[in-house]
Amino acid sequence: MTRSIAFASLKGGVGKTTVALNCAFAFARRGARTLLVDTDQQGAIGMSLDGVGDRAGLAANLARGGPPLEGMVKTRLAELCLLPMGPVEALDEDRFAVNAREANLLGRVLEQSQRDFDLVLFDTPAGLGGMSRLALEEVDSVIAVAQCEPLALRALPRLLELLARLREIGSACSLLGVVGTMSSFRDPVMLASLEELWSLYRDQVFDTAVPRDGTFLQASRAGVPLGLLSRRPPAVSAVFDKLVAEIEERLGTTAGGEDDGPIRLVD
Amino acid sequence: MTVRSVSWTDAQRVSSLLARVTATRSPEPAALVSAMGAARAGAPGKAAPTPAKAAPKAPKEVPRLVQTSDNPADRLDALVAWTLAHQACVGAFVADDNGLTLAAHGISEAHVSLVGPLLSALVGVRTIPGVDATAGALWLGAQMMSWVEARTTRGGFCLGTVGDEALSTRAFEQLKEALGTTVRGL
Ligand SMILES: Nc1ncnc2c1ncn2[C@@H]1O[C@H](COP(=O)(O)OP(=O)(O)OP(=O)(O)O)[C@@H](O)[C@H]1O
Ligand SMILES: [Mg+2]
Secondary structure: OOEEEEEEOOOOOOOHHHHHHHHHHHHHHOOOOEEEEEOOOOOHHHHHOOOOOOOOOHHHHHHHOOOOOOOOEEOOOOOEEEEOOOOOOHHHHHHHHHHHHHOOHHHHHHHHHOOOOOEEEEEOOOOOOHHHHHHHHHOOEEEEEEEOOHHHHHHHHHHHHHHHHHHHOOOOOEEEEEEEEEEOOOOHHHHHHHHHHHHHHHHHEOOOOEEOOOHHHHHHHHOOOHHHOOOOOOHHHHHHHHHHHHHHHHHOEEOOOOOOOOOOOOO | OOOOOOOOOOHHHHHHHHHHHOOOOOOOOEEOOOOOOOOOOOOOOOOOOOOOOOOOOOOOOOOOOOOOOOOHHHHHHHHHHHHHHHOOOOEEEEEEOOOOEEEEEOOOHHHHHHHHHHHHHHHHHHOOOOOOOOEEEEEEOOEEEEEEEEEEOOEEEEEEEEEOOOOOHHHHHHHHHHHHHHHHOO
């Protein structure tokens, strides 16, 4: 069964796109056939990756009523594909999510992904309406992205509130966990925020928090996931290997199946 | 409170929200890669009318169960298939008043043997005034067994599910209705 995860947050700029992109890369590196779908009209995945920015994707498929996965981009990793948002016609911005709902755009993306992907990750826009709401209704799991700062923490319960309401009216989405981002042990407010995240959300919080690190800006500038910033990946990219291992554990899935002991190097 | 918290969030509110949005996690790992779509072990004995999904999603819109056959076995099989397809469960069964399993898929031998004692325990519970024992649920280790009952002139019937999460009130209503539709014609 293909699993689907939305990375979501009411508050903007908390690191959803950064986490979704680098998790997708880490999942694919572990061997999970992964599709990363950009549901943000901003086109953040396209903006984050050199060579993807001007490609057509979900928006064009919606506008033309074409197949939902048209414009899917293959990557250097055989297991990782991207479905960017692509350019959105300026006058369509306003009704975009309404049209996407009418066309069951994300539902069809998931349907079409069943055969070729183990995992579909959705990067969602900030906010709880529009495309975010659509994605939350379609996925089976939601990862709440919480920046380690006061406003993001204050906004977090509203995402849970929406999830609870969606579940009441029949959606299958459940909270897979909360990931703290841009954490720093040096800044007292950020540290207090992370501590409060732990104390409030307890075992829902992933043990792995994404630290605030200048390398993220370098990766944005180069337009690559952290893991491809240089031949020897920056140390901080290992954070996503750990995070992804935790996510897998919570999904009840392990890449490559159950551990059945040592593997011979030579056959 | 002298120093306000960072989040201005009430811990109790968060706890109750978390309880509403988290699913119980399956303890047994399934392979993310390659083994996608592999169904869980089937029920002992009888073959299932339709294959069970590994973990059926709670559906958006649950269609009403429509029974087209007069044959009791077909009706029960259709009920089990409908339940597996439209409710969040990995197994489903129908049993009679005596705990005898009439149709099942995706539930273990242990669950089958549990149905009898469970139903007889409920007989006692039913006699307590003010207690509605026609639906209920029980955590068994990491899984939840839920059931609804319907009474007919030919005795009582019970439709049960086994899954990783608790069923919603709405799901209970849907199961009751489906069971009612099925046994009405028996
Ligand atoms: N761990 C981090 N350390 C430092 N900077 C980060 C980190 N994570 C993200 N950033 C930077 O923070 C900014 C916002 O990140 P990002 O775009 O991932 O957030 P977002 O939640 O997707 O935003 P939006 O709500 O606009 O979709 C970007 O400039 C990004 O490079
Ligand atoms: Mg973003």
